């Protein structure tokens with residue numbers, strides 16, 4: 108059955124998943140801004156993916172026009188694909204509108220704090236946690252996104268698995284089926300907080316260091332010295348998860364290191380942001396790890412060093 112979806116922030120991640128869902132016949136509405144929005148409105152959304160191309164006309168709005176054109180419950184789901192740096196301000200901006208409906212909201216962002224910010228605005232019972240795995244995707248020109256990787260989605264009721272009679276349980280089953288049918292390998296997790304932390308292990312391992320050095324994920328994870336720093340930052344992330352009651356172990360660390368070392372040579376989203384002179388997701392990646400380490404009273408020298416160097420680099 109066809110879904111009606113709103114994707115907030117149609118950049119690399121939002122744009123790629125939008126293209127897949129549009130191709131499968133779902134109704135998708137996007138939000139964006141500036142030249143990117145104008146280009147999508149004028150020429151449609153183009154996504155170049157591993158030698159192929161999706162090109163779709165799509166309804167796209169800024170947030171002011173979105174809230175005039177739709178009620179929240181026009182949609183089965185709202186997906187948030189903003190950078191974490193924008194979560195709080197955009198949720199504040201859309202709070203009044205979201206409060207007029209009951210539509211659930213799924214974050215596909217990196218970081219472990221977005222769901223809490225979303226829950227503060229709409230209440231926990233409407234929040235789905237999620238992550239985009241094994242994907243590299245970026246805006247390369249207004250209206251144009253390039254993406255690579257198998258581009259999975261892992262999602263689940265946040266913070267804990269919901270009971271059978273919770274509307275999110277049925278919705279998650281529908282989403283899993285619809286996403287898989289649309290060519291987005293997806294799974295529902297019974298412990299989405301753990302999955303978010305496992306993804307943070309990867310992101311803290313490679314995103315800040317790639318932004319600092321300009322190197323892609325493959326180069327970082329195969330370099331004799333830099334790979335040790337990556338592994339060290341990942342190990343510090345594993346330790347810091349304990350502050351949130353998430354118990355990751357050596358196996359998680361090694362699985363995440365293997366996953367990113369065996370993935371394509373990706374320019375991380377933080378490196379792309381640095382190249383474009385945009386705000387970095389430092390606070391939600393290395394900052395999130397350092398805050399938890401302070402609470403636990405443990406040192407995180409690799410993360411602290413890279414975080415400080417990058418903060419000073421401007």
Ligand SMILES: NC(=O)C1=CN([C@@H]2O[C@H](COP(=O)(O)OP(=O)(O)OC[C@H]3O[C@@H](n4cnc5c(N)ncnc54)[C@H](OP(=O)(O)O)[C@@H]3O)[C@@H](O)[C@H]2O)C=CC1
Pocket residue numbers: 115116117118119120121138139140141143169170188189190191193197215216217218239240242243244245246375376388
């Ligand atoms: N890119 C990747 O390969 C991966 C990214 N992720 C994560 O997914 C999330 C999204 O990343 P990514 O797709 O790279 O982000 P992008 O920066 O490419 O896309 C976010 C989009 O949201 C837009 N936006 C921001 N604020 C507003 C607003 N107020 N109104 C309308 N549009 C707005 C941005 O516009 P503007 O450009 O003007 O700010 C941009 O077009 C992040 O948390 C990232 O870490 C996860 C896996 C891989």
Ligand SMILES: CC(C)(CO)C(=O)C(=O)O
Pocket residue numbers: 217239240241242243309310313314324373374375376377
């Ligand atoms: C490291 C990577 C590509 C993994 O999907 C990512 O999440 C990002 O660039 O932000």
